[in-house]
Amino acid sequence: MSTINPSGWRPTTPSQGGESAEGTFTGNRALMLEEALIFEIGSADTTGVDFGEAPAGKSRLAGMERSKAIGLPGLSEPETVRHYTRLSRQNYAIDLGLFPLGSCTMKHNPRLNERMARLPGFADIHPLQPVDTVQGALEAIDQLAHWLITLTGMQAVAMSPKAGAHGELCGVLAIRAALDAKGETARRIMLVPESAHGTNPATAAFAGFAVEDIPATPEGRVDVAALKARLGPDIAGVMITNPNTCGLFEPDLKDISDAVHAAGGYVYCDGANFNAIVGRVRPGDLGVDAMHINLHKTFSTPHGGGGPGSGPVVLSAALAPYAPLPFVEKTADGYRLVEEENAEEHHAGTFGRMTAFHGQMGMFTRALTYILSHGADGLRQVAEDSVLNANYVLRSMEDVLDAPFAKSGPCMHEAIFSDKGLAEGFSTLDIAKGLIDESYHPMTVYFPLVVHGAMLVEPTETESKAALDQFIGAFRSVAARARNGEPALKSAPHFAPRRRLDETLAARKPVLAYKDAAPAEAAE
Numbered sequence: 001m002s003t004i005n006p007s008g009w010r011p012t013t014p015s016q017g018g019e020s021a022e023g024t025f026t027g028n029r030a031l032m033l034e035e036a037l038i039f040e041i042g043s044a045d046t047t048g049v050d051f052g053e054a055p056a057g058k059s060r061l062a063g064m065e066r067s068k069a070i071g072l073p074g075l076s077e078p079e080t081v082r083h084y085t086r087l088s089r090q091n092y093a094i095d096l097g098l099f100p101l102g103s104c105t106m107k108h109n110p111r112l113n114e115r116m117a118r119l120p121g122f123a124d125i126h127p128l129q130p131v132d133t134v135q136g137a138l139e140a141i142d143q144l145a146h147w148l149i150t151l152t153g154m155q156a157v158a159m160s161p162k163a164g165a166h167g168e169l170c171g172v173l174a175i176r177a178a179l180d181a182k183g184e185t186a187r188r189i190m191l192v193p194e195s196a197h198g199t200n201p202a203t204a205a206f207a208g209f210a211v212e213d214i215p216a217t218p219e220g221r222v223d224v225a226a227l228k229a230r231l232g233p234d235i236a237g238v239m240i241t242n243p244n245t246c247g248l249f250e251p252d253l254k255d256i257s258d259a260v261h262a263a264g265g266y267v268y269c270d271g272a273n274f275n276a277i278v279g280r281v282r283p284g285d286l287g288v289d290a291m292h293i294n295l296h297k298t299f300s301t302p303h304g305g306g307g308p309g310s311g312p313v314v315l316s317a318a319l320a321p322y323a324p325l326p327f328v329e330k331t332a333d334g335y336r337l338v339e340e341e342n343a344e345e346h347h348a349g350t351f352g353r354m355t356a357f358h359g360q361m362g363m364f365t366r367a368l369t370y371i372l373s374h375g376a377d378g379l380r381q382v383a384e385d386s387v388l389n390a391n392y393v394l395r396s397m398e399d400v401l402d403a404p405f406a407k408s409g410p411c412m413h414e415a416i417f418s419d420k421g422l423a424e425g426f427s428t429l430d431i432a433k434g435l436i437d438e439s440y441h442p443m444t445v446y447f448p449l450v451v452h453g454a455m456l457v458e459p460t461e462t463e464s465k466a467a468l469d470q471f472i473g474a475f476r477s478v479a480a481r482a483r484n485g486e487p488a489l490k491s492a493p494h495f496a497p498r499r500r501l502d503e504t505l506a507a508r509k510p511v512l513a514y515k516d517a518a519p520a521e522a523a524e
């Protein structure tokens, strides 16, 4: 770490920026500001507020009160605003450009969503408010539930899970409750394809199941014969992503579901990739028993786009009785929340509760706004355009990057490439880092594991052809540099606020607390 002069400015060192930043007194590159840590520029006796001393009173903390100053660095109000605004400018956001992260569906977040989410009747309410004062909010939850059930062709929906992985847990706990209710406690193995998102096996294990892998075919789909061969009295069910993480539709899902049901198991579908099929395919028609929907993917507001996650889980008739509480119920006198207290009366099979209250109200409002403003035809077009855009990227890249499944036909909403054919010593990581210099957040890398050095690109439907062409131009240029073994690419990024970091060291030995003299190995 470089030295700090008393005014807080630090002189530039080559490690902090690209060559072009050398020579500026502040370390800045044009209007991109090099910002020190708040621990380096703040001080314990600076503050942006001016409160008088608290009146002396008798402490009620029984000796637990703080005995010395807390020592947090402070800044004045304008300095605070600038510090965090400068830091925020070193980040990438969907509002800045195309965000090709595969499996994440980083689409534009329509501003109408934000307008609706900020209406006081949605934004300024409290979960413990009397229900007769929040009838409109409950109606919005009920309407969204209706559309999610309609779009998926399922029987019921649990709205409370707060993200995709949380929804997986909800669905798998419902499967466990259904098995337990039938006395089938010997069914404790969950089958998960090799190409699954890491959250699937983690969820199954967390819910008390042993996980067994199902292999993929050379075409990147579930090996149906291997799956069927493994079915039996110890199998609780399968967790299948459709479209899968290779960006391909699983055409045999109905056949798989029938076989799993005949063998006494349940079918969990990871619905994170629903964007590719929304308005086109109803998972209920494919025999799915439970599926989470990432509202923050398919129904806009991606990570960093304005809201938190939300992962409602649609359920089949077989699993609906085990859904978690609370839920909204429409009665003759309006909407009510069915809470734990009436569990006996209303919902005897419930496995319990996923979260304290009824879920992410802000995300419900955004998703409902998105669904109502698109309409049935608009949602169908979302799926079609997202698939079209991904295929445009796939076909525009396949002469410079290996596309392992391109021969088996078009992809769904994401295009997958491998590191085959790169120059000796060059890897997927080099392409990802090179894209940062081109001002793009890298695509998803090294996932799914079934493709060597995988690069998974999901452009989404919200990118125009001009935006796609610009990205493809940058991606092609970086890929060509990796094929030709251009030495400078090995040390990219050159123009980012930080150069290539030792990510393994950062993950293995994270330095989570600021120390004045950082140990040499933890320094950048």
Ligand SMILES: *Cc1c(COP(=O)(O)O)cnc(C)c1O
Residues within 6 Å of the ligand: 103, 104, 163, 164, 165, 166, 197, 199, 241, 245, 270, 272, 273, 294, 309, 310, 311
């Ligand atoms: C995003 C994703 C998840 C997890 O969703 P979170 O909301 O991040 O918890 C699970 N499976 C797949 C295939 C995903 O893309």
